[in-house]
Amino acid sequence: MLRSFQTKLDLNNQQRTLAAKHAGVARHAWNWGLDICLKALSAKEKLPTAITLHKRLVAEVKSANAWYYEVSKCAPQQALRNLSKAFGHFFKVSGRGKPKFKKKNIKDSFYLEGSITVSDNRLKLPIFGWVRCHEILPAVRPKNVTVSKRASDWYVSFRYELEAKPSPKTRQRIGVDIGINSLATCSDGSVFPSVKAYRQAQRKLAHLQRSVCRKQKGSRNRTQANLKVARLHRRIANIRQDALHKLTSWLAKNHSEIVIEDLNISGMLKNHRLASAIADCGFYEFKRQLEYKASWCCATVIKADKFYPSSQLCSCCHHRQKMPLSARVFKCAFCGIELDRDFNASVNLEHWRPDIDYPLTVSSTGLACGGSHQLNGTAVKDSMKQEGNVKLSKISLSRSGE
Structure with missing residues (x-):
């Protein structure tokens, strides 16, 4: 399985400038590609793929802007891949809006891949060289990294393989x-x-x-x-x-x-x-x-279950009663036990089983503490049916007496 790792970078002034250039190129490529995609949608044309956009970027934009060659080619290339993925989510996932244009200093980030080396608290990145981190890095060799900016500080994140190891349970x-x-x-x-x-x-x-x-x-x-x-x-x-x-x-x-x-x-x-x-x-x-x-x-x-009444059930006798949010102590009306509301709910969650029917309504009946079985929803329904039959028999008797 893959595990993600993120840490803060300790960059010097030259590396900070280089990181800002990478983020700026990635942002420019995203906005340029988004403009082309929106024009294609308005003209009811087929949406260009990430590969098509990258070929046009090299032919039209890179040749006209020399500052594209000051950064790694991975930054604009991955930005166009992310744009294509964003449009895929927009068309397939309901509730997703269209991709928006990016602004400077708002969620700045870029992607790097290639020869990446890890050594203690240092990381060797393409174009950047060796950069320092604020903590010891895992002894792995990541294939790619993502560098992002949060409140004037830069962070690096990457993924690496991790084997699931069972830990001793208490x-x-x-x-x-x-x-x-x-x-x-x-x-x-x-x-x-x-x-x-x-x-x-x-x-x-x-x-x-x-x-x-x-x-x-x-x-x-x-x-x-x-x-x-x-x-x-x-x-x-x-x-x-x-x-x-x-x-x-x-x-x-x-x-x-x-x-x-x-x-x-x-x-x-x-x-x-x-x-x-x-x-x-x-x-x-x-x-x-x-x-x-x-x-x-x-x-x-x-x-x-989403409708499991963990806060309304007594963890001792399973009697259900109303519990407003203002009541922080659970006082069972049947067995008399008093527990903290949250602790009572956690005990009920520990004993929860998906194959057991729990009380569906607040009832005045229940089992004494130490009972051999729980008052489930079926028992409540049966008792309600019996009460209804008794009422009907009483009504019929009174009418016959008349």
Whole structure:
């Protein structure tokens, strides 16, 4: 399997200028190719392929712009491949919009391939030579790399082969309930607090954004103010990613089966009262990281049914009752047990099985603690039918008595 690696580059001034030239050529090739493709679509002609665009680029653009020869040929070539792939997604995947023109200093990146060598914390790239990194690199020989820019700093990323190795597990199965107050509550009692990176930096971010508005457009002061905003956004993202990586790595390495909820995250974000807090936690990123790390560590991620009422079921007697969001302690009306709401949900997730029918409605009946079986949806339906038959028999008796 392939594993991705990304780290920050420590470039000198000459290398920074060269990186900016590569990103500029890749951006120019993308915008030139996009303009040709849009004209072909408006004229109802066949969309040119990446190979056709590259041949035209060499014949028409490269010969007229000498600065194309100052960078590697891989940068504009890969930009045209990405453009062709973007149009493929636009035509095949529903909800994807048309590719847009790129702007300077917004998601700048370029692609390199060829003779690439790794040595400790150094990386030898075509055209660039040896560049330093901020950490030790894996002892591999990547075939290609992607260099991207984030808030005036350059990062390199590449992929390499990795064999899945099973790690020693401390627990066979665990249930994980993710939330806003605490990022994750596990069925073994472990609680991972939410870092709330955006909420902590919200006032400072608002101050910096007001500072940008006071600067004149196009001035150097406005550029510097925008750079401060971008650096703060990068810090917020890094704090969130660090918390998610630590949590998902611990779960994948120490557990064989991890049961999580199959949440409708896009639907949850439509709640304007909780959208900011939900986005700050990174629920989708948590699920994405957990799935690929579980494959590395030979673990299994199990997604409970989307409509499974983990927060409404008692983890002791399986009695179901209403639980508003304001209630943070689960107090069972049948057996009297009191548990933290999130911990109760995580225990229910650990015991979840796809072949068991759970209570479909909130009922006033249940089993005592230590019962031999659970009150499932079929039993609830049967009891409702029996109650209906009793009512009908009572009505018929009263009518016969009349």
